Amino acid sequence: MGQLFTDLQAVRLDVEANAVIILDQTSLPGEKVYLSLSTKEAVWDAIHRLKVRGAPAIGITAAYGIYVCCKSLRARKFDDFYKGFVEIRDYFESSRPTAVNLSAALERMERCVLRNRELPVSRIKRQMLREALAIRDEDAASCHRIGVYALSLLRPGMGILTHCNAGHLAVSEYGTALAPVYLGQQQGYNFKVYADETRPLLQGARLTAYELRYAGVDITLICDNMASVVMRKGWVQAVIVGCDRIAMNGDTANKVGTSGLAIMARHYGIPFYVLGPTSTIDRRCPDGNAIVIEERGSEEVTDMWYARRMAPDDVKVYNPAFDVTPANLITAIVTERGIARAPYNETFERWFGEEEKDSAETGSKTEE
Incomplete structure (x- = not known):
């Protein structure tokens, strides 16, 4: 432990x-x-x-x-x-x-x-x-709560693949994608977690592997391009990722490379779960086309983490920080309000309605 x-x-x-x-x-x-x-x-x-x-x-x-x-x-x-x-x-x-x-x-x-x-x-x-x-x-x-809901979708001993870092280091406590891993650890689920290194900033290698090993979780680090191999070998029974923005139709923006995992998971018949708080759902964003994708500097690809530059000086570099995973590749979106499945917009609207009602009732009690 x-x-x-x-x-x-x-x-x-x-x-x-x-x-x-x-x-x-x-x-x-x-x-x-x-x-x-x-x-x-x-x-x-x-x-x-x-x-x-x-x-x-x-x-x-x-x-x-x-x-x-x-x-x-x-x-x-x-x-x-x-x-x-x-x-x-x-x-x-x-x-x-x-x-x-x-x-x-x-x-x-x-x-x-x-x-x-x-x-x-x-x-x-x-x-x-x-x-x-x-x-x-x-x-x-x-x-x-996200961890509790997500844990209900998992079984003891499962192999879980995750991308980037959506754990304790990314939030206040527990994490989003890693919340069920920590809850499972406390309850003896003995998950086997595979973490993509997550190029080019290596959040999986530096952060996910660090915090899970720190907590005693069975963690194996793989390069991003090895995900298909571990899926094909049958070592992965669920892919669990976080998200930075969720559109109302269920399209999600997450660290670049996430959409590729969703495509592979669909090919191998592996459930693909997105975990995040309802605050990540953007009511003003109808679909993934409306999500602004941050582009970062070329040095993150060519120079960072290397003792010397690992690309020609004059090579062009494209470095989007995120990509968009289409809703039709997502098995379920898990929030603190519960588990949503397609059509996502119907569940999201219901959740927002409940949230507004709860807020109004709280405000009314405060005034009293």
Whole structure:
């Protein structure tokens, strides 16, 4: 049995120091380095340069970050304070475009500010702190529920293939795609996990393999182009991945290479499950064609991780960070609300309706 995976905290808030503390994931697995972020530039850089990554963790970092930065604003009038808030919000939103949790967390923090606009600025800041902490706590509860629902789809001893890192390091606790693995570990399921290395940033090799080995899970690392081999050998009975954005028709954006796994899983008759919180579902996005795919620098492909450059100096490089998996290749989408199957939009609309009803009832009780 390994160590407690919860010993690794991807992001937390140091209220006394007024700083966001993150585990620098670009230093893993070699070093465990924690960074203190207290300026908007530091928060932006940490998100953009993948020092903190994973859609939920990015959202939590943005919520903590905008609180930290706004706490330092000296504005006394609401209009001046809100102007500063909007400037920081827009700046944070420019750090990474694909993960919906970033904009969702910032929108929620903005609603908190506007809802309390009649209060003194000092009290608005306190309300922002409560809202940011609530975003983190709700994510932890959500991840646990995702794990419970997903575990119901799995059997003890199964071989599970995963891509990128959608584990504890990508969220507040448990993870999304890895939540059922951790719950299964606690209940003696003895899963055998195969992790794609996930080129070009090696999140599977550096992060998934690191955290699962840390927790004592049976983990085998493979190159991305070996996935078909382990599927053909019958070593994989389920593919489980996270997601950065889900369109209303069920198309999902996740780390590049995910759609290829879905195609292979369909060929070999292996169920393909996407796990993520409902905050990842974008109601304004009808299908995958509307998802903006982030393109990153060529050096991630040609230079990063190598002692010397591993490509000709003048070669062209295409480096999309994500790809879109069509809904018809997805067996089920698992969220904290339950398990959705096609047609996905019907289930999503029902979930959003339930969420709005719950929110209205909570607001009504609060007013009483």
